[in-house]
Amino acid sequence: MTEKNNPELALEITKLIIEKLNILHVTAEEVNINSPLFGDDNELDLDSIDAIEIVVELQKTYGVRINNELPVREILYSIQSLVDFLTKENATKKII
Amino acid sequence: MDTKIDFQHKMSAHCETGTLTSLLSNVGLEITEPMAFGISHGIFFGYFKSKNFPFPTFIVRSRPGEIREKLSNALKIELKRFKFKNQEEGMQKLDSLLDEGHVVGTQVDFFYMDYLPEWIRVHNNVHFVNIIGKKDTDYIVSDSYHQRTANINSSLLKKARWAGGYMAPNGFLYYPLKVNPDVDLKKPIINGIKKACRNMLNIPIPFLGVKGIYKFADKINTWPQLTRDIEHLSHEIMKINILLEDQGTGGAGFRYMYATFLKQASNILNNPVLNEMSERIMEIGDDWRNISYFAAKIGKNRDLGANRIKELSELIRKQGDAEKKFFTDLKKVY
Numbered sequence: 001m002t003e004k005n006n007p008e009l010a011l012e013i014t015k016l017i018i019e020k021l022n023i024l025h026v027t028a029e030e031v032n033i034n035s036p037l038f039g040d041d042n043e044l045d046l047d048s049i050d051a052i053e054i055v056v057e058l059q060k061t062y063g064v065r066i067n068n069e070l071p072v073r074e075i076l077y078s079i080q081s082l083v084d085f086l087t088k089e090n091a092t093k094k095i096i
Numbered sequence: 097m098d099t100k101i102d103f104q105h106k107m108s109a110h111c112e113t114g115t116l117t118s119l120l121s122n123v124g125l126e127i128t129e130p131m132a133f134g135i136s137h138g139i140f141f142g143y144f145k146s147k148n149f150p151f152p153t154f155i156v157r158s159r160p161g162e163i164r165e166k167l168s169n170a171l172k173i174e175l176k177r178f179k180f181k182n183q184e185e186g187m188q189k190l191d192s193l194l195d196e197g198h199v200v201g202t203q204v205d206f207f208y209m210d211y212l213p214e215w216i217r218v219h220n221n222v223h224f225v226n227i228i229g230k231k232d233t234d235y236i237v238s239d240s241y242h243q244r245t246a247n248i249n250s251s252l253l254k255k256a257r258w259a260g261g262y263m264a265p266n267g268f269l270y271y272p273l274k275v276n277p278d279v280d281l282k283k284p285i286i287n288g289i290k291k292a293c294r295n296m297l298n299i300p301i302p303f304l305g306v307k308g309i310y311k312f313a314d315k316i317n318t319w320p321q322l323t324r325d326i327e328h329l330s331h332e333i334m335k336i337n338i339l340l341e342d343q344g345t346g347g348a349g350f351r352y353m354y355a356t357f358l359k360q361a362s363n364i365l366n367n368p369v370l371n372e373m374s375e376r377i378m379e380i381g382d383d384w385r386n387i388s389y390f391a392a393k394i395g396k397n398r399d400l401g402a403n404r405i406k407e408l409s410e411l412i413r414k415q416g417d418a419e420k421k422f423f424t425d426l427k428k429v430y
Contacts, residue, residue, distance in 0.1 A: 038215075039213050039215055040213070040214070040215055048216075048337075048338070048342050049334055049337055049392040049395075049396055051341075051342075052337050052341050052342075052385070052388050052389055052392055053389060053392060053393065055347075055385070056385060056386065056388075056389040059382070059385075065352075065378070065382070066347070067346065067347045067348070067352035067355075067356075067378075067381070068109040068110075068129075068130065068345075068346025068347055068352045068353045068356060069352075069356055071107065072109070072347070073107075073241075
């Protein structure tokens, strides 16, 4: 996936994840947007249950559906890959 | 002898359809993963309480291996299949097939696929991979869940092929012997749709098809009585999310994959109604995904009072209504 830097959107998505998943041990500003979101020692301490919450929140907030037609694992790799995906889908504006 | 067969590795949503379609593509038959799923009428629902499962569970697709078998019947693909009690014999057969230039579909216990991160590996006897070569004591694997081909040690592959337990692989191998690259998909698509509707609506068993969704909606209210404590209940409720979203379903318990199948079928059959049906099952998929989300949330927060379980039960019942209407309408198309 081509990287298209959009630090504002990256911060917005990080804040959304932190708020919806009730993450208390780290602030949005502290998160490395290129770090893997899942796997051992991920910064946000996310698990596979959190993945579905992120997918549903992205659909509610930006109107994008992440389904089998898309490379889900690549899209959910990091905050930056989520930014790239929303940019590619032209879905960077909140719908709610 | 070292071997590596020229093979286009692809990632996919689901291991059985992904392995199969890559294998077929390698011998000249191009078919998409959702198309293989749809023609083989893989979409399904069943709610089970059985001695094979420690706790009631549900399925959202046909039995593992059926997609391969139904697709090969529908498209007249000739497959060679082998099972082995003797492990040495089974490993030798794999070597000889590779030496003959065949890429070989293989059933394994997912847990032993050590090129994948440890945190996603669980014991699951019905994972499928393609073996595309051998180098020294390693086999070269094309696993549709991995970004690139990977190596696995011979002794580990042997463990994976002869893992014990429910749906044990028994060293299962297969490869396509003959395909028709120009096969006409129209009739198989229509037959696949008809059979999916029949399976979802007309099997006279109260826990299969749409009836299974209603059974699930009813029975989930009894789960608090079947569990040891809140931790156990929470674990079982969160498993709903795993079964719907996390096991190569393409999302929403294969409903998104079926939507993609109907969209592709609409183009091939030049029938816009199928495109409308695709949109409808996509929306039904969104509602399954919301159920996953709801289950994950209440499970994780241990928010599991009777009202919450009842709320979950009602959401599942609505899915029963939606799928009943959907498959009844789909049945009318052909």
